[in-house]
Amino acid sequence: MTELLRLSDVTRTVHLPDESDLHILTGVNLSIASGDHIGIIGRSGSGKSTLLNLLGLLDKPTTGTIEWDGRDTRDLSSRQAARIRGRDVGFVFQQFNLLPGRTALDNVAAPLMYAPGRAFWNRREIAAEMLRRVGLAARVDSMPESLSGGEQQRVAIARALVRGPKVVLADEPTGALDVETGAEVMQMLDAVTYESGAALITITHDIAIAQMARQRFRLEGGKLLSVAEATP
Structure with missing residues (x-):
């Protein structure tokens, strides 16, 4: 498997208005390869969103390094980071954020409006195939509110x-x-990403969802611990 992301001694500190420092992440180490499914669990305020922003190239660490395909992300300009994020990172959130008044097909095809060449011209066919892969071949013309x-x-x-x-x-x-629906959706997401060779990182507070991952970690006190190291 090809290593895609490597975090080495990553910290994230925020300077507060009262001149104090809030240490959100303190020395995170993680290697992510194609085909991985990594589950990260943590309580509210444990730094899950901060870690997500770092993994998605939406932010940079205070200290430490994040390498993307072997390249130190500190060397990336905002435009370069945005290009990688748009091309190579997919985001799935708790809220579905579908475009109202647009069909399922239109929603899935939307990211391809900015794709080059064949992907742009064949965007509806590509989107229809993607909907088939997630089990919605019969719902391509459905509006979000009917789903x-x-x-x-x-x-x-x-x-x-x-x-x-x-x-x-x-x-x-x-x-x-x-x-029940959540478990079915996660099983489908795991299968489709693994089939495509993508790495899947699931960030959750739900132990049952995290346990579906092949590698499991817990955020505690700003540190990322393997499940074996984490306290009960």
Whole structure:
């Protein structure tokens, strides 16, 4: 497997108005390769969103290094980081964030409006195939409001995967779903990303969802610990 991301001694500190420092992450180490499914669990305020922003190249560490395909992200300009993020990172959130008044097909095809060449001209065919892969071949012309919560999240997943990202970041992806539907959606997301060779990082507070990952970590006190190291 090809290593995609490597975090080495990554910290993230925020300087507060009262002149004190808030240490959110303190020495995070993580290696992410193609085909990985990594589950990261943590309580509210544990730094999950901060870590997500770093993995998604939305922010840079205070100290330490993040390498993307062997390149130190500190050397990337904002434009270069945005280009990698748009091309190689897919985001799945708790809220589906589908475009109202647009069909499932239109929602999934939307990211391809900015794609080059064939992907742009064939965007509707590519989007339809992606919807088929997530089990929604019969719902391509459906509006978001006519879809169940699980179906809406499947559309959101298809949209995240339509450009063939190398890394998929799922932030509480089942938070708006019931337990059974959430488990089904996660199984589908795991299968589709693994089939495509992408790495899947699931960030959640739900132990059952994190346990579906092949590698599991817990954020505690700003540190990322393997499940074996984490306190009960």
